[in-house]
Amino acid sequence: MEILTFNNNKQLDTSNFIRIGDLSHFEGPLLTLFEELNSGHLYLFDWVDRDERYNRWLIYRASPNHLLNFIRNKISHLELFEKRPEKDIYFTDIDSGNKSFYNYGTFKTESLPKAYYPNSDNYFELSDCNSIDKIKTIIISSLSKQKSENEYSNVYWVSVQKRNEVKSAYFNRVRNKLTSIPYPIRHTNYRHLLILVNLSLNNIKGVNFDSYPTVKKRQTQNKKQYANQYN
Amino acid sequence: MTQKKLKHIQYLEKFKDCPSSDFKEVDRDAYRWTQNPITSTDFIPVNIIGVPPAIILDDTDKMCMAYGLSMFDSLKNSINKYQKEYIKRRQHQREQFIQDKGNFIALLKLSKNDGLADEPNEGNFGHFTFHEYYQTELEKKVLNLYNIFLDNGDFNIQ
Numbered sequence: 001m002e003i004l005t006f007n008n009n010k011q012l013d014t015s016n017f018i019r020i021g022d023l024s025h026f027e028g029p030l031l032t033l034f035e036e037l038n039s040g041h042l043y044l045f046d047w048v049d050r051d052e053r054y055n056r057w058l059i060y061r062a063s064p065n066h067l068l069n070f071i072r073n074k075i076s077h078l079e080l081f082e083k084r085p086e087k088d089i090y091f092t093d094i095d096s097g098n099k100s101f102y103n104y105g106t107f108k109t110e111s112l113p114k115a116y117y118p119n120s121d122n123y124f125e126l127s128d129c130n131s132i133d134k135i136k137t138i139i140i141s142s143l144s145k146q147k148s149e150n151e152y153s154n155v156y157w158v159s160v161q162k163r164n165e166v167k168s169a170y171f172n173r174v175r176n177k178l179t180s181i182p183y184p185i186r187h188t189n190y191r192h193l194l195i196l197v198n199l200s201l202n203n204i205k206g207v208n209f210d211s212y213p214t215v216k217k218r219q220t221q222n223k224k225q226y227a228n229q230y231n
Numbered sequence: 232m233t234q235k236k237l238k239h240i241q242y243l244e245k246f247k248d249c250p251s252s253d254f255k256e257v258d259r260d261a262y263r264w265t266q267n268p269i270t271s272t273d274f275i276p277v278n279i280i281g282v283p284p285a286i287i288l289d290d291t292d293k294m295c296m297a298y299g300l301s302m303f304d305s306l307k308n309s310i311n312k313y314q315k316e317y318i319k320r321r322q323h324q325r326e327q328f329i330q331d332k333g334n335f336i337a338l339l340k341l342s343k344n345d346g347l348a349d350e351p352n353e354g355n356f357g358h359f360t361f362h363e364y365y366q367t368e369l370e371k372k373v374l375n376l377y378n379i380f381l382d383n384g385d386f387n388i389q
Contacts, residue, residue: 002323019289026316027277027301028286045288050327052282096284115323122319127355 001051002113004091010108012059012090014101017043020138021131023071023124030128031077033067033135035142042067042142045101046081048116054093058116059106061086064142070124071136077118236365237346239279242298243362249295250362253350256343261302261361262309263369266333267376273333274300274369283331296360300369302339302348304357306377307388309336312356313379314386338375345369 016037023044024031032045042062049056062070063085070080092106126132243249265273278285278297287293303309313332317325341348345367351357363369381387 019291024319027297028292029288030286032288047286048321049323050283050286053284055284055286057288094284094287096281096287100289115321117321119319119321125315125319 001049001054001056001093002115004113005110006091006107007110008107012106012108014059014092014106017102021135022129023135024128025130026128033062033138035138040142040145042139044080046118048091054095056091056093057101058109058112059090059092060084060088064139067139068136068143071129071132071139073123076120077122077124078120081118235344238363238365238367239276239298240365242279243295245293246295250299250347250349250360251295254347254360254362255349256346257341257348258343259304259341259348261304261339261341261348261359262306262336263300263302263339264309264313264332264379265335265337265373265376267335267378269335269337269370269373269376271368271370273337274363276300283327299360299362302359302361304351304359306336306338308357310377310379310386310388312358314388315356334379336377336379337373338377339369339372340374341372345372 014034017034018037020033020035020042022029022032028047029045030047034043034045035041036043042064043059044062046058046060047055048058060081061084062080063083066075066080066083069075070077075083089109089112090106091109092101092104094101094104129135237243237250263273272280276298278287278293285292285297303312313336317328320328341361344364346361346363348361349359351359378387
């Protein structure tokens with residue numbers, strides 16, 4: 001197998017990945033679509049190499065738009081790869097044990113060998129795909145939800161401990177919280193950021209004023225929606 | 232009727248209805264990718280062979296058919312499928328593909344005492360899955376061997 005340089009500290013958490021189906025399959029999966037439940041992002045597991053002990057997979061994001069073009073044979077596997085919405089490429093080596101993919105470390109590659117790029121003349125073939133209806137449904141659903149990346153950025157919350165003011169607030173994109181634009185909260189991932197004492201909410205740009213019960217209600221609805229989706 | 236025992240039954244019995252009732256005893260020609268010379272290791276299902284490891288992401292890949300043998304209903308279909316799988320792989324994976332699957336096609340004459348097969352899938356190059364009976368030695372049932380590649384490296388498409 002190729003020797004990869006990677007950053008041990010930059011891992012991809014695949015514990016919330018749900019397997020949608022194989023875009024290419026022959027005596028095992030070759031190119032498999034996943035959805036990350038928290039973000040709604042779509043990821044591809046792309047089988048690229050093996051040795052006597054491991055199978056190696058590249059893992060990278062794919063946009064729903066380009067995935068649709070791929071399964072409509074408008075773009076090749078290489079174009080799908082090159083048009084990925086995030087440039088980060090991860091890999092995982094899975095051995096012949098009985099563990100599932102999420103039990104293995106998934107590391108960010110520092111650079112990708114040319115040999116691992118997909119072929120430019122490799123196009124989607126329906127006969128290789130074992131669940132095209134489910135894959136199409138998820139891609140179309142993802143397209144309708146994902147009007148912009150911002151809608152899917154993490155939602156963070158702050159507690160505001162001042163009388164007569166909202167006790168919790170939620171906003172997108174913690175790194176740019178002073179300039180971010182509020183979006184309707186559609187996300188299910190909340191993280192305690194910091195506690196602000198005696199600070200007016202109006203001074204925090206980008207704050208979304210949904211109450212905590214409202215957000216929790218949406219969170220529950222989202223979980224039910226996902227649960228139904230994969231039944 | 233005497234119940235015939237299938238090979239690898241310890242894996243098959245983990246699945247419900249494996250192989251399914253669609254699988255029947257057959258008298259037919261079958262074509263399988265092999266090495267040359269042929270040995271018994273050419274007839275080990277992908278999920279059982281240890282080296283290289285089976286391509287598995289999670290338990291859903293441990294499906295019944297992966298404990299059977301891939302075969303084709305005609306020489307032409309078997310070469311065409313091989314060519315398709317070969318071409319879609321990256322260069323180094325093509326070399327691995329030849330190592331794993333061989334570069335020959337064996338013609339076998341399957342008889343009803345050999346095992347159970349499903350119907351060839353016309354939408355997938357006449358591919359079908361074969362589950363051997365315990366006593367079957369398919370390596371001894373090879374009638375002919377065809378080279379997949381010509382000397383110049385092109386596919387031997389007749």
